Amino acid sequence: MKKKKWKLIRQIWDLIRGSTFIKLGVSIIIIFGIMAVFSPIWVNRNPEIYDPIIGVDPDVHGSEGPSLKHPLGTDYIGKDLFSQLLRGSQIAFILGIMVSVLSTTIGTIVGLVAGYYGRIVDIILMRLADIILTLPRLPLLIVISGIFGTQSNWIILLILSFTFWPTISRVIRSQTLSLRERPFIESAKVSGVGNRRIILRHLAPNVLPITFYYLTVTVTGAILVEAGLSFLGFGDPSNMSWGMMLKWCFTTGYVFKAPYWMIPPGLCISALAFSFYLIGVGLEEIVNPRLKKR
Amino acid sequence: MEMVNVEHLTKLFPLRKRLFSREKHYVYAVDDVSFKIEKGKIMGLVGESGCGKTTTAKLLVRLLDPTSGNIYIKNENIADLRGKELKKFRKNIQMIFQDPYESLNPRFIVHDTVAEPLIAQGLYNTEKIYDALEVVGLKPPEEFLFRYSHELSGGQRQRVAIARALVIDPIFVVADEPTSMLDVSIRADVLNLLLALRKKFDLTVLFVTHDLAVARYMCDSIAVMYLGKIVERGNAEEIIKNPKHPYTKALLSAVPIPNPKAKRKRIKIGERVSDAVNPPERCRFYERCNYKKDICKRKYPKLIECCKDHFVACHLYG
Amino acid sequence: MDTILEIEELEMSYQTIKGFVSAVDNVSFKIMKGESMGLVGESGCGKTSLGMCIMKLLPENARIMNGKILFDGEDIVPKTEEEMRKIRWKGVSMIFQAAMNALNPVYRVGDQIIEAIQTHDNISKEEAREKVEKLYELVGLSPERMKNYPHEYSGGMRQRAIIAMALACDPKFIIADEPTTALDVIVQDQIIDEIVNLQKKLNMTMMYISHDISVIAETCNKIGVMYAGNIVEYTYTSTLFDNPLHPYTKALMSSFPSIEGPKKELKPVPGEPPNLLNPPEGCRFYPRCSYAEEICKKENPEFVEIEKDHFLACHKVI
Numbered sequence: 001m002k003k004k005k006w007k008l009i010r011q012i013w014d015l016i017r018g019s020t021f022i023k024l025g026v027s028i029i030i031i032f033g034i035m036a037v038f039s040p041i042w043v044n045r046n047p048e049i050y051d052p053i054i055g056v057d058p059d060v061h062g063s064e065g066p067s068l069k070h071p072l073g074t075d076y077i078g079k080d081l082f083s084q085l086l087r088g089s090q091i092a093f094i095l096g097i098m099v100s101v102l103s104t105t106i107g108t109i110v111g112l113v114a115g116y117y118g119r120i121v122d123i124i125l126m127r128l129a130d131i132i133l134t135l136p137r138l139p140l141l142i143v144i145s146g147i148f149g150t151q152s153n154w155i156i157l158l159i160l161s162f163t164f165w166p167t168i169s170r171v172i173r174s175q176t177l178s179l180r181e182r183p184f185i186e187s188a189k190v191s192g193v194g195n196r197r198i199i200l201r202h203l204a205p206n207v208l209p210i211t212f213y214y215l216t217v218t219v220t221g222a223i224l225v226e227a228g229l230s231f232l233g234f235g236d237p238s239n240m241s242w243g244m245m246l247k248w249c250f251t252t253g254y255v256f257k258a259p260y261w262m263i264p265p266g267l268c269i270s271a272l273a274f275s276f277y278l279i280g281v282g283l284e285e286i287v288n289p290r291l292k293k294r
Numbered sequence: 295m296e297m298v299n300v301e302h303l304t305k306l307f308p309l310r311k312r313l314f315s316r317e318k319h320y321v322y323a324v325d326d327v328s329f330k331i332e333k334g335k336i337m338g339l340v341g342e343s344g345c346g347k348t349t350t351a352k353l354l355v356r357l358l359d360p361t362s363g364n365i366y367i368k369n370e371n372i373a374d375l376r377g378k379e380l381k382k383f384r385k386n387i388q389m390i391f392q393d394p395y396e397s398l399n400p401r402f403i404v405h406d407t408v409a410e411p412l413i414a415q416g417l418y419n420t421e422k423i424y425d426a427l428e429v430v431g432l433k434p435p436e437e438f439l440f441r442y443s444h445e446l447s448g449g450q451r452q453r454v455a456i457a458r459a460l461v462i463d464p465i466f467v468v469a470d471e472p473t474s475m476l477d478v479s480i481r482a483d484v485l486n487l488l489l490a491l492r493k494k495f496d497l498t499v500l501f502v503t504h505d506l507a508v509a510r511y512m513c514d515s516i517a518v519m520y521l522g523k524i525v526e527r528g529n530a531e532e533i534i535k536n537p538k539h540p541y542t543k544a545l546l547s548a549v550p551i552p553n554p555k556a557k558r559k560r561i562k563i564g565e566r567v568s569d570a571v572n573p574p575e576r577c578r579f580y581e582r583c584n585y586k587k588d589i590c591k592r593k594y595p596k597l598i599e600c601c602k603d604h605f606v607a608c609h610l611y612g
Numbered sequence: 613m614d615t616i617l618e619i620e621e622l623e624m625s626y627q628t629i630k631g632f633v634s635a636v637d638n639v640s641f642k643i644m645k646g647e648s649m650g651l652v653g654e655s656g657c658g659k660t661s662l663g664m665c666i667m668k669l670l671p672e673n674a675r676i677m678n679g680k681i682l683f684d685g686e687d688i689v690p691k692t693e694e695e696m697r698k699i700r701w702k703g704v705s706m707i708f709q710a711a712m713n714a715l716n717p718v719y720r721v722g723d724q725i726i727e728a729i730q731t732h733d734n735i736s737k738e739e740a741r742e743k744v745e746k747l748y749e750l751v752g753l754s755p756e757r758m759k760n761y762p763h764e765y766s767g768g769m770r771q772r773a774i775i776a777m778a779l780a781c782d783p784k785f786i787i788a789d790e791p792t793t794a795l796d797v798i799v800q801d802q803i804i805d806e807i808v809n810l811q812k813k814l815n816m817t818m819m820y821i822s823h824d825i826s827v828i829a830e831t832c833n834k835i836g837v838m839y840a841g842n843i844v845e846y847t848y849t850s851t852l853f854d855n856p857l858h859p860y861t862k863a864l865m866s867s868f869p870s871i872e873g874p875k876k877e878l879k880p881v882p883g884e885p886p887n888l889l890n891p892p893e894g895c896r897f898y899p900r901c902s903y904a905e906e907i908c909k910k911e912n913p914e915f916v917e918i919e920k921d922h923f924l925a926c927h928k929v930i
Contacts (some may be wrong), residue, residue: 007440183397187458190355191411192384205401342796447884478647478823482867482880504797507826511869511878534871548801550826552868554849560801565766 013214015286025216026280032089032272039086049078052087052240068161073260076252081245085264088242089144091153092223092272095241098157099222103164104215108207110165111172116180126173129166137163137225141234153236156229159224168214175207203286220273226268242269296366297498298331298354300465303363303373305349309571323349323569325522327363328597331466336492336499338513340506342545345519346570347502351470355389356380356499367466369573385415388459392471394451398443403453404432405439411462426457429494430521431487449480453487460491468500473508483513506549510534518542521570523576524597528604538606540583577609585610614645615682616785617666618815624658624665624680624880632675633888637841637896639679640915641923643785648811648818650823650849651831652864654886658841659821660709663787666819667706668696684784701732705783707774709790715762715770717805722758725777732781747776750813752806768799772806777811789821804831825868829853837861840885840896843915847922857918857929859901895927903928 016022028158043050049057057070060078067073072081114125141159144153162209179185185271188198232252242265249261305324324346327484331337339347352358356366356372365373372383388411391397398407408426412418427435430453443451445554452472469488473481489512492499503509509516510530517527518539526539540563547561563582570578577583577590589609600611626638635658651659664679665779668688674736680687683703688696700706708714716724722744730739731768745755751772762770771791778786780828780835785842788807792800808831811818820832828835829849838859845858856862863881883900886892894909901908907927 172611183391183393184399186352186357187389187391187397187455188399188410188414190384190387190389191356191414191458191462193410193414194381197414202399206399406623449884459868477656479863479867479881482869482878485869486878506797507869507871510871511875521630531875545797546871548798549871550801550804550824551828551872552826552829552853552865553872554829554853558872558873560805562800562802565768570808593649 019282019285021278021282023282025275025282027034028275029280030269032093032275035086035089036093037116039083039090042083042086046090050083052079052083054217055079055083063252063254063261065258066260067162072264073258075245075248075261076254081261081264084240084245085242085268088245088265088268089272091239091241092226092268095121095153095157095160095226096219096272096276099160099164100215100218102157102161103218104168105213107162107168107214108172108204108211109166110169112176112207113175114169114204115176116199122173124168129169131274133166134161135163138229138232138234151234151236152187153239156234157224160225164218164221168211168218171210172207173286176203177209179203180204182260193247211287213280213283215277216283219276220280223269223273223276242266259285295333296330297328297333297338297368298500299364299366300330300354300370301328301364301366303327303350303353303365304361305346305353305358306361315440319572322522322573324353324360325570325573327519327522327524329517329524329527331498333498334492334496335514336501336512338401338509338516339500339519340504340509340516341519342504342522342543344569348470350519351389351468351500351502354466354468355387356384358391381414381435385462386464387466387468388464390455390459390460390467390469390472391451392476394448394455395443397455398451400443403440403442404446406462407443408458411458414458416461417462418447422461426461427454429460429491430454430457431609432457447480448476449483452476452484456484456487456491460495463495464497466498466500468502470502471504472501474503474505481508488512506534506546518545521568521573523578523607524605525579525607526605527597528601532601532604536601536604538600538604538611539608541578541579541583542611544582577607614636614684615642615697616645616647616684617819618680618682619645619666620680621663622668622681622683622808623677624661625675625677626661626671627673627675628889631889634841634891635674637667637890637891638912638915639841639843641836641843641846643817643819645817646782646815646833648816648820648832649669650835651819651821651838652823652829652835653838654811654823654885656840656888657838659838660789662788662838663706663819665819667700667704667788668693669700669706669726670687678726701728702781702783704785704787705778705781707778707786707788709793710794715773717762720759720761721765721773722760725773725780728777729780743780744776745780750779750810751776752802766799768802771795771799771803774807775803775810779814785817785819791820791823792827793822800827801822807831824869825864837864838892841888842896842912843923844897844916844925845923857922857924858916858926860897860929861902863900895925 047055049055056072057078060074063076065073068082070082072085075081081272090259110125114122137159144159145157148155185198185202188202226241227243230241231247233247235241235244246262249255249258255262296471303324304326304449306320308325309319309321327350339350341347349358353360360373363373364371367386375383386524405423408423409418411454412422424435432438432450432453473484476484491497515528515529515534517524519542526533526542533542534546535560537546545565546560547558551558563584567581576592576595577595580586580590587609595607595609597605600606620640622636623633625632632648639662651662653659663674670826676689681689688699708927715721725744726737726740729743732857738868744758748755748758753772765773791810792803804827810816820828821862822828833849835849836843839860845861852861856865869878881900886896892898896903897910905928913925913927915923918924
């Protein structure tokens with residue numbers, strides 16, 4: 001079936017090329033991707049000075065503006081801001097994508113199972129989703145961190161994935177409910193196709209467009225929420241992120257004195273979050289006319 | 295030889311009329327329906343919307359579970375089969391659906407659509423797929439294997455649906471209005487195809503339709519349904535030319551004829567008032583019937599043989 | 613005799629991303645006062661597009677490229693939307709496909725018709741109400757039902773209400789586009805009966821669009837057969853059935869099964885209608901025609917009157 005795979009890929013490629021939103025979004029992501037990849041290279045120039053967490057420039061006292069040595073300047077104790085920004089890019093990508101993949105996978109599976117089997121399974125899963133939706137993220141983060149005795153990015157990852165999947169599962173479930181009644185599913189049943197195969201082979205590919213959409217917008221959500229949590233001081237202290245940069249800028253009183261410190265991380269958060277969102281919009285454009293096409 | 299024997303098939307759907315009502319209301323979608331189909335014959339199930347013909351079709355392929363009754367396919371009762379046994383028996387019964395677009399998975403290419411029943415039954419074989427496509431007239435098969443359903447015309451899609459139904463060599467096929475969503479000239483094509491396939495594979499077919507002219511063309515025998523019951527049943531030509539039940543007569547008189555010279559005498563009957571919810575013990579057609587008698591209000595008429603091979607459920611006939 | 617509608621060499625295309633789709637091509641015919649013309653053809657042949665042209669209810673991407681539509685002697689092609697608003701409902705009225713879904717579910721049916729009347733006629737609400745009562749009686753609905761909501765009506769009743777609405781402003785001309793497609797056989801028959809009665813009673817001029825030649829045979833005194841944007845034959849109903857001349861007409865007729873007469877074999881037309889994005893130069897039926905000759909491939913035949921009131925577009929027969 002090689003012919004079919006190429007056909008599918010070519011169809012997807014054509015769709016991507018056609019969407020301005022996707023092209024724009026992808027361009028921005030590529031820029032940040034380069035930043036993320038560049039991070040270790042920058043640090044290795046001189047790890048003692050440029051390490052985003054422990055590196056410090058002994059010649060610098062307090063926050064200084066951009067210079068040749070420090071393209072974005074330094075923070076209040078002389079740490080290089082540019083390397084912090086690059087590290088933040090890495091964290092944003094890794095965290096954003098991992099949260100997105102985890103929550104979307106869970107959400108899609110739950111949605112499919114709840115929608116297809118219905119009745120008691122549906123009730124249990126959806127009540128669970130409802131309960132989770134009522135949980136406030138920040139207190140949850142505090143509690144879990146307290147239990148584990150640490151504030152780590154892994155915990156943030158888990159909390160975010162845990163709180164994002166219910167929304168996705170709702171949407172997937174309703175799509176599954178409508179697909180379930182369509183004649184091609186009935187036809188599969190009449191042929192003797194088992195439940196598992198119906199879900200994986202018949203239903204899942206038809207909800208995939210929605211899944212892809214959520215894969216992209218969840219990254220946006222994850223980046224923004226993480227930035228918020230870090231800003232409030234609940235980020236991983238053993239690492240650096242854009243939100244944390246803002247936090248340090250704010251809590252050390254430099255927020256109005258050092259625009260070179262405050263603006264870049266804010267800009268990056270907005271830009272990267274927005275770029276994933278653009279891709280989502282582009283995907284939605286593609287998904288909708290296709291669904292209506294006959 | 296009898297291939298299909300349906301005995302007292304009943305399907306009730308529970309309804310809750312009010313939110314906290316304790317009364318149990320049921321829709322008698324299919325009510326004590328019995329019929330037989332001989333091997334290699336096509337039986338038509340006709341009626342208007344809401345009469346229960348589609349529900350009957352779904353019961354026969356076990357998309358729905360019967361509330362009571364027996365369904366004998368080649369002398370095996372499939373009404374209570376479950377799990378693995380049911381799956382195994384599905385090889386023998388297949389269905390062709392009405393909507394040629396909706397009955398094909400939009401993400402599947404033709405190959406996958408036709409392969410699916412084979413895979414489900416563990417009989418995957420590329421040759422069978424090629425054969426199936428050829429026998430329904432999609433030649434050369436290579437040209438169609440890799441196409442998506444939205445790249446095909448309505449007639450072609452329905453042919454794919456037929457290929458899918460026949461690829462695992464079923465002995466009994468249920469066709470639920472397979473041509474009502476197709477264009478007129480394509481319809482004739484597909485109908486002729488089904489007749490040819492029936493002949494070639496000696497298929498037994500249940501053909502569900504609301505179009506009496508199509509039923510006459512396709513079927514050897516016809517059963518007329520009204521509000522869940524079979525009201526008349528028998529040889530197709532006999533039913534069309536010599537209807538006995540008042541509803542059948544009214545139905546036939548309402549069919550427009552493609553001949554301006556033919557003057558048909560339409561039989562007027564009242565608006566449909568009752569539905570199939572908790573029906574009382576009386577003839578379902580009572581309110582709209584022009585020939586009603588007192589007994590019709592009190593007792594439901596049983597299906598009796600009024601002439602050779604012609605059954606009617608009406609107090610006018612005994 | 614007044615000519616209510618005269619179409620002269622009408623050409624209409626839809627502009628799509630891929631190019632122009634020629635939906636109506638070189639269509640000419642006349643309808644006199646009191647005549648009922650049936651327009652029959654399969655999906656995509658342009659009959660609905662033609663109906664929309666006459667009402668000038670065209671989508672954004674539709675362009676009338678050429679020709680005249682003379683309604684009561686006046687060409688409406690150059691008219692603006694404002695001017696058309698005055699003509700619609702009073703001059704020309706339309707019963708759409710699936711019109712029963714066109715009723716607003718949150719307003720009473722009677723009120724909706726009253727509103728339609730008051731928009732076009734300067735009369736008081738009381739007078740409008742009286743008018744609607746009379747209309748209801750005319751179409752066979754009980755005037756008491758005016759205060760009901762659409763969901764309280766059955767399918768057949770909704771369709772009657774739509775017909776009442778179409779007649780509300782005493783239009784000179786009514787276009788009915790598949791008014792009975794979604795209805796059951798018996799209800800369809802009642803509606804057809806109603807339409808025929810109204811036509812006789814009011815001496816209504818009507819154009820009836822359908823894919824079902826049986827229905828058209830019963831309701832119209834003249835028939836125009838459409839194929840791929842062209843009218844290929846146009847004559848009296850009886851003439852068309854007695855003596856169909858165009859190969860497509862003949863093929864179409866042999867595609868309809870009937871409950872009357874002996875059982876005939878259906879002979880469908882092989883192939884598919886042409887892609888109207890790039891319509892062929894010659895006759896559009898050429899690839900599927902069993903009488904085709906060289907000239908048919910090169911030239912699209914002229915639509916000419918070959919005998920009194922019998923128009924045809926075919927090289928072979930002429």
